[in-house]
Amino acid sequence: MLNHLIFTKKVETKPTRNFMFTDFSSENKWLSLRLASFSAGYDKRFIPFFYDAFGFLDEAKNGFLNMPERDTTPLINTCIQRAHELSHCNLMFSGGVDSTFLLACFKAAQVPVQLYNYCPSGIRLLPELKKFVENNFNITYIDKFQDISKLKHVYMGSLCDSLFFSTHRLVGEKTCKRIVNSDGSIDFLHEFHKLPFIPLQDMMLHKFTFDQIELVLSYAAYLNVPLNDNIHIARFIDWISCLPKYMCQASWGYFVGMDSFFNTQKFINISFTQYWESNYNEHHDKKILREFIADTLGTDFGVKKNYT
The missing domain is CATH 3.40.50.620 (HUPs)
Incomplete structure (x- = not known):
């Protein structure tokens, strides 16, 4: 079992990335895109927008948000x-x-x-x-x-x-069915399924190198968020890797x-x-x-x- 490492990488916030010059070939896909593939929210149509908005994971990619800070404002x-x-x-x-x-x-x-x-x-x-x-x-x-x-x-x-109001889930834990009502309006039926807990490092084992696995785990440690069940893992993955997709999807x-x-x-x-x-x-x-x-x-x- 791999342990969390406290990661001290300096994060610099830079302007939004230019997608026009991004190489999407399989061997060059960035780390956060592969991490996003574990999410039920993953959709190939939005591949350019599955990246770490905070610039922590992907050395060559620019974050456009600052690392989150504590804020108790209602x-x-x-x-x-x-x-x-x-x-x-x-x-x-x-x-x-x-x-x-x-x-x-x-x-x-x-x-x-x-x-x-x-x-x-x-x-x-x-x-x-x-x-x-x-x-x-x-x-x-x-x-x-x-x-x-x-x-x-x-x-x-x-x-x-x-x-x-997150309903983020891992692949297999959440399904969505599009329904067209008699009046022409559209509804979406979401169904949730319980799957056995698999540690995030085990999910990554065959798709990531050990250094990459440690980097992802160190990210969770840096944010001080738990990865002790599927729901926490899904929240972590969607929040750091899928956030740009949710920003642009609508x-x-x-x-x-x-x-x-x-x-x-x-x-x-x-x-x-x-x-x-x-x-x-x-x-x-x-x-x-x-x-x-x-x-x-x-x-x-x-x-x-x-x-x-």
Whole structure:
């Protein structure tokens, strides 16, 4: 059994990497990409974005985030401050719990925001929520993709799940089935399966050199996070190797050029400090968000997770 080593590598934060000149050949794939392959969130379509955002693992790759620091600031307070910073921005509003929570943040901050609802198949907002939004905010309904691509300074609620309400699992522990409902809306059915615990170093044994295995274990020791069960291992892998993928997935999957409301170092720090154990909850109702929506907007409108 390999032991954790305290690793003292100096981490320098550098500008975001240039993917145009990256060699993706199998013999040159970086360490964090191979580590990401253990995650149920691994998707070959996003290979350029499976890398260590903190620049610890891959010597030749640049991190774009600083190593996380302890931050006990309440999440809600930070979100309201973020809304102040993004005053007058454009917000993609789907009517799900995340985007409705952001709506409540702008309301609490008392700053203007322009809402856009992309509805190529017709408006699908809950009737009560739709009425409230139209009476209290500026909202534009768009049914053409090209009209969305013209917008600037656009933010989404992406990253909320990955940072604060994680359901990260290892390959084989989580499956996802896409369901198209009779009304044309899309749902995703997640199923969780328990697998025997296998130490991370054993998972890496046939894909990594011993020096690489020790480097990965030293990373967990450096962060002082446990690797004592599958859930902790999945959180560690997804947080360090898949975070760039989660940052870009929603915007890439829908509209290029959009950013996450939560894409700041402070939210990273809060996630690391306060929400590392959130991966133990398989089915999150996001109570803290729903309560804030109800307190700020008068009701939570029955909002739920919404992938569309």
